[in-house]
Amino acid sequence: MTIKRITYMRDLVRYIVILAVMGVTTLVVRAQDQAVYNHYISNQGILNPAYSGSRDAISGLLVFRSQWTGFKGAPYTGAVNVHGPITSIKALKDVGVGVVVSNDHLGFTNNFEFFAAGSYRLKLNNKTNLRLGLQVGFKNILYDGTKAIITHPNDPLFLKEKVSKFGFNTGFGAYLYTAKYFVGLSVPRFFTNKYNSNKQEIKNTVSFKDLHSYVYGGYVFDVNDIKIKPTALARVIPGAPLTMDISCSVKPIKNQELWVGFSYRTVSEAVILAEYQVGKIGSKKSNKKSSSTWGVRYSFDYSISDIRKYATVGSHEIGVFMDFTPKKSPGMRSIRYF
Numbered sequence: 001m002t003i004k005r006i007t008y009m010r011d012l013v014r015y016i017v018i019l020a021v022m023g024v025t026t027l028v029v030r031a032q033d034q035a036v037y038n039h040y041i042s043n044q045g046i047l048n049p050a051y052s053g054s055r056d057a058i059s060g061l062l063v064f065r066s067q068w069t070g071f072k073g074a075p076y077t078g079a080v081n082v083h084g085p086i087t088s089i090k091a092l093k094d095v096g097v098g099v100v101v102s103n104d105h106l107g108f109t110n111n112f113e114f115f116a117a118g119s120y121r122l123k124l125n126n127k128t129n130l131r132l133g134l135q136v137g138f139k140n141i142l143y144d145g146t147k148a149i150i151t152h153p154n155d156p157l158f159l160k161e162k163v164s165k166f167g168f169n170t171g172f173g174a175y176l177y178t179a180k181y182f183v184g185l186s187v188p189r190f191f192t193n194k195y196n197s198n199k200q201e202i203k204n205t206v207s208f209k210d211l212h213s214y215v216y217g218g219y220v221f222d223v224n225d226i227k228i229k230p231t232a233l234a235r236v237i238p239g240a241p242l243t244m245d246i247s248c249s250v251k252p253i254k255n256q257e258l259w260v261g262f263s264y265r266t267v268s269e270a271v272i273l274a275e276y277q278v279g280k281i282g283s284k285k286s287n288k289k290s291s292s293t294w295g296v297r298y299s300f301d302y303s304i305s306d307i308r309k310y311a312t313v314g315s316h317e318i319g320v321f322m323d324f325t326p327k328k329s330p331g332m333r334s335i336r337y338f
Contacts, residue, residue: 034189034212035077035104037065038263038271038299038317040245041231041338045081046100047214048186049117050133050175053096055336057323058084068303069313073107083117087326094121096131108147112140115171115188131175133186139167139193167193167204182338183217209238220337227251229259229337241267249273257295269301269315294322 037043043063044051061081068074083098096119104111115137122130143163173186192207218231233245249261257277264270277295301315 039297040233045083045098046079048173048175048184049135050119050131050173052083052098052117052119053085054131056085057325060322063319065317067315075106077104108144110142114138127178129177133173136170139169141165181219186214212237225254268305269303272300274298292324296320
């Protein structure tokens with residue numbers, strides 16, 4: 001790597017860090033209309049297109065979240081994320097690709113999204129990588145006004161009919177990582193998809209007051225044989241209070257892939273986290289045989305806001321994940337904890 005390229009990479013990282021700091025300090029969260037996940041660090045492929053391909057394996061994730069159980073009409077969300085690097089073409093060895101399919105249901109509205117993502121890796125040095133990512137896709141908004149319970153039958157705010165419309169969207173992100181730490185910045189949906197009831201169409205607008213940005217990061221510490229992983233995520237939307245998830249997970253038993261942890265979401269929830277991984281990536285014959293590993297994640301939210309009076313059973317999130325290394329693939333370059 002030439003001195004000119006090293007200088008360019010250093011300046012690029014500096015600009016990204018400056019943008020991240022500006023995003024945290026100058027923007028304030030306005031409203032949360034995108035799905036919230038407790039295992040946000042493990043679900044980065046849903047959150048940030050730049051994460052695609054970063055695990056050096058074909059990674060798959062299936063997650064389901066039932067929020068405010070016991071509250072009639074409460075949200076529930078399901079998502080599938082599959083991503084990996086392009087290893088079969090040498091010229092594209094630094095490119096990662098992925099897809100995200102999600103469905104978010106609330107009351108009598110349903111939002112279905114499909115995104116195709118791509119990322120490019122910039123190798124800053126032997127230990128540090130920077131990925132820049134972009135995703136494009138569409139959103140289907142289904143509104144079933146026949147399920148609305150209203151006092152006045154002719155209330156103009158509630159159409160007594162079913163409406164299904166499509167809208168285009170795009171998003172971008174950056175992801176800096178080593179074997180021990182990571183920092184991410186993403187705007188997964190740049191456009192605001194608004195439904196115009198008069199024209200019965202979805203309009204794509206650039207609304208900075210509705211723009212959702214995410215800034216997050218974490219570090220893995222070794223304390224004797226114990227792994228400790230503190231992480232934090234800030235949800236940034238102009239015009240509303242800043243919300244943050246502050247988490248810490250611990251791997252207490254050596255050679256046992258069990259993680260347990262606790263998370264606090266400002267103003268709203270306290271969360272218990274658990275993850276168990278089966279098997280390991282790679283083997284001595286990894287250049288001849290494929291290898292894989294899989295596991296499960298679970299979390300339980302207890303609401304600390306007034307919603308707990310109605311959502312008496314809390315919120316639940318469960319996920320199943322797998323990493324697959326094809327034949328003759330080099331596999332993961334280092335053990336990954338995120």
